Amino acid sequence: MIYKNKIGVLILSLLVLFCVGCENDYDYYDDDEIIISQFGDDESHKTGQNCMDCHTVDGSGEGQFSIAGTIYHEDQITPYENVTVKLYSQADIVEIILEVDANGNFYTNEIVDWGDGLFPSVLGETEEQKMIQSVNNGACNECHDGTTTPRIFSN
Template sequence: MSQKKNLLVMLLLRLSVLVFSSCEKENGANVKNISSHGSNESHNMGKNCMECHKSGGGGKGWFNIAGTVYDSTKLATLANTTIKLYTEANGGGQLKYTFEGDAKGNYYSTDDVSFGDGLFPSVQGPTGTKYMSTSVKTGACNSCHNVTTDKIWAK
């Protein structure tokens, strides 16, 4: 009996280690996390947010769109912008999604975004709107901008 009891205890101990070691960090769960005008919870401006904010990453929530907007000097971030995704270039077609940038210049959302065959982004600052001329099929904006292409900026 003692041998069976020891075997059962060992089995339960190993099972517990397996279960608890495979769990993600608590803050890495897919919880709602959406930027808004005036909020300042974000960090790591200019970095690819989706390196951490993804399944298996340590970031709070799994982002479907995220990026950073700069002012026209491209040296400082621009607070409280608005990002819109359209079905056609230059704000044409149907407006599919609208996202608010925060006080640190970042915008992000865990809400579902269906890029389909591609959507055309715009960014609105306090004095104007800029349009991206090509469509995107991913919301990892900083994976290209500030890496292989110019920073996202507005006035």
């Protein structure tokens, strides 16, 4: 009897583990090949340009990005490497965390549910800067081109 219960607990544990695994099963654009920036990576390029000029469904760039852009230091000239980008829900819950790579760039091809809009932020070494308005797309450098809108920067 005790033996049977242990098996039961084991099966239950496996089921729970399996379900947790399922929930973490994200979808990605482009045949499920995961392309996400990580601290220290230097595979990216075109710092400051609108990545979605090319990394779209019909674009020349490898991977269809849902979110991509560049972070700068306060001078808005020097790329800020290895910091963190977050996107908050309307309820102020962190939905997405992205690591900025060694070129100051961040990117992901994970499919994003924008809902009613998400609030981007960047966490630098000393403080977190948050966007007041929410966004419905992740082409960050399209707006933050340093001309119409300042670069995304942090301290």
